[in-house]
Amino acid sequence: MAEMKKIATRVSYGNTLVELARQGADNLVVFDAxxxxxxxxxxxxxxxxxxHFDCGIAEQNMIGVAAGMSxxxxxxxxxxxxxFAAGRAFEQIRNTIGYPHxxxxxxxxxxxxSVGEDGASHQCCEDIALMRTIPGMVILSPADDVEARAAVIAAYNYNGPVYLRFSRLPSPVFHDPETYEFQIGKGEKLTDGYDIAVISTGLMTSEALRAAxxxxxxxxxxxxxxMPTIKPLDEEIILxxxxxxxxxxTxxxxxxxxxxxxxxxxVLSEKLPCYVRRLGVQDQFGHSGPANEVLRDYGLSAEAIAAAVREIVRPDHNTDDSANQ
Structure with a gap:
């Protein structure tokens, strides 16, 4: 079986901006820092x-200028x-984009x-948390090139603030561009199974598929x-x-x-309590190193996900699911 093509979703983003402009998005403008x-x-x-407007190393000003242009x-x-986009400019995003919607x-x-060698100062593992707190903010975290392209187009067509999360590290392209349909607020079941569900987002979805x-x-x-949309969340697929x-x-x-x-x-604690284990960065800062090695160090690999699956589904593991009986 041939290895999947790998493309970084940041590249998908750049290519899709051009695609939108070519297709007649005359009101599309791009700012960078x-x-x-x-x-x-x-x-x-x-x-x-x-x-295209380069605002220099002045992300907060860039947010204000973009707000005015909108x-x-x-x-x-x-x-x-x-x-820098979510962290350094959080106040400006909240007050000049989020508040007036x-x-x-x-x-x-x-x-x-997966920023890797740039280390903890650049490895932002708090941005989703920050953006989730802003009322009305849509958060999209695509898993591959096909989904990233569709997410950028959906963001352009959506009237309101959107936060798009892209990766530096190339990720396997597993979606079929001929059949894939993206909708804000909808998750996607990639494999069927009834022993356990793994809900993933962004770069981790390809690892979840390997773990399966x-x-x-x-x-x-x-x-x-x-789960390419973190907010609004697809509650139906979770329940x-x-x-x-x-x-x-997760x-x-x-x-x-x-x-x-x-x-x-x-969602589950209010509507249908069940056992959940969260795999991710366990309230730590990152460290410098090759991206894939850093991910493995923090338990974000197919092997680590598969190990968690085996542990949770073993007969002697206590997952009290009486609420679901």
Whole structure:
């Protein structure tokens, strides 16, 4: 079986901006903060230099300028590393985009631990938590090139603030561009299974799929659910998984505090309590190293997910699911 093609979703982002402009999105403008080569907005800049604005290392100002442009009928995409887009500019996002509910798209690249050698100062594992607290903010975390392209298009067509999370590390392309359909607020069941459900997002979805294959070899059926929208969350697919699988693992390249795992637990604790284990960054900072090695160090690999699956489904593991009986 041929190895899947790998593309970083930040590249998908840059390519889709050009695609939108070519298809007639004349109101699309792009802002960057001295990182166009890294965020891949340089792809757009080369073809549409008059619609690309480099604000320098001044992310907070960039948010304010984009907010103003949105009030004039433009659809701004602002781009920087997640650490700076969500972290440094949080107040401006809250007050100048979130509060007036302006039509600005925040495209954050280099999210999570997979920034690798740049280390803890640039490995943003708190951005989803920050953006979830802003009322009305949509949060999209695509898993591969096909989904990332669809997410950018959906963000452009959506009227309101959107936070898009992209990775530096290339990820396997497992969606079929001919059949895949993206809808904001909808999760996606990738594999069927009833022993346990693994709900993943972003870069971790390909690892969850690999883990399901490893578990299947040991007779364990794993339902893999891809969750490209963190907010609004697809409650229906989560509740169905809780009813049918009774045990859930969430996997994210983000702090377990405030991310996908807590969002899933919030739904289940109110509507259908069941056993949940959150795999992610366990309230720690990252460290420098090759991206894949860093991910393994923090338990974010197919092998680690499969090990958690085996532990939870073993007969002597206590997962009190009496609430589901």
């Amino acid at each position: 001295d990182l166009a080569a890294a965020t891949k907005t340089e792809i757009f800049r080369k073809e549409y230099p008059d619609r 009030t004039m009928g433009y659809v701004p995409f602002v781009s920087s590393f997640a650490m 302006l039509n600005v798209k925040i495209a954050a690249t280099h999210a999570g631990l 294959v490893l578990a299947k070899r040991q007779g364990i059926s794993v339902r893999v659910i891809n 169905t998984a809780a009813r049918e699988c009774r045990r859930i693992i 996997v994210e390249e983000h702090n377990v505090l405030g991310g996908l795992g807590e969002a899933v637990c919030g």
